[in-house]
Amino acid sequence: QAQLMETGGGWVQPGGSQTLSCATSLPPGIMYALGWFRVPPGKDREFVAGISHGGSVKRYADSVKGRFTISRPTDKNIMYLHMNTVKPEDTAVYYCAAVRSVSGAVVTSDTYDYWGQGTQVTVSS
Numbered sequence: 001q002a003q004l005m006e007t008g009g010g011w012v013q014p015g016g017s018q019t020l021s022c023a024t025s026l027p028p029g030i031m032y033a034l035g036w037f038r039v040p041p042g043k044d045r046e047f048v049a050g051i052s053h054g055g056s057v058k059r060y061a062d063s064v065k066g067r068f069t070i071s072r073p074t075d076k077n078i079m080y081l082h083m084n085t086v087k088p089e090d091t092a093v094y095y096c097a098a099v100r101s102v103s104g105a106v107v108t109s110d111t112y113d114y115w116g117q118g119t120q121v122t123v124s125s
Contacts, residue, residue: 002026002114004096009119012086016123020081022096022116033102034072036081037109038092039118048094049081050105059105063089086123093118 008020026032035050049070050059058070069082079096097112106112 002098004098004114004116006094006096006116006119009094009121011122011124012083013125014086014088014123016086018083018086018121020083020094020096020119020121022079022081024077024079024096024098026077026098026100026114030100031103032098032100033104033106034070034079035097035099035106035112036070036079036094037097038090038094038121040089040092043092045095045109047107047109050107051079052105053103057105059107083121086121088123091121091123093120 003025005023012018031053033053036048037045038048039045047061051070055072067085072079095118096116098114099106099112
């Protein structure tokens with residue numbers, strides 16, 4: 001059974017940094033692309049970043065490009081979202097997700113098969 005669990009959320013000051021982690025437990029023998037999404041207060045879910053199965057292809061939402069970095073160490077069941085120079089508009093519940101049998105980075109939330117429970121990130125002074 002597939003499981004994803006996010007950790008690392010919390011309160012951070014504007015301009016600060018935060019790193020989210022996503023521990024994955026996925027059925028073996030299948031390639032998975034991974035991604036981060038978020039749900040800001042009162043808004044719909046939006047794509048943040050995606051990474052390919054091998055980790056070489058990464059895609060970012062324009063709103064986070066240059067500030068956030070997605071990574072997945074080789075042969076480790078974990079993914080990270082390094083958030084730098086955070087802004088109040090980054091406040092959201094952040095979710096990690098996995099899509100099976102896809103090698104490239106995926107930006108469409110409907111494509112993903114498995115989701116974590118989410119972790120709250122609040123950017124405020």
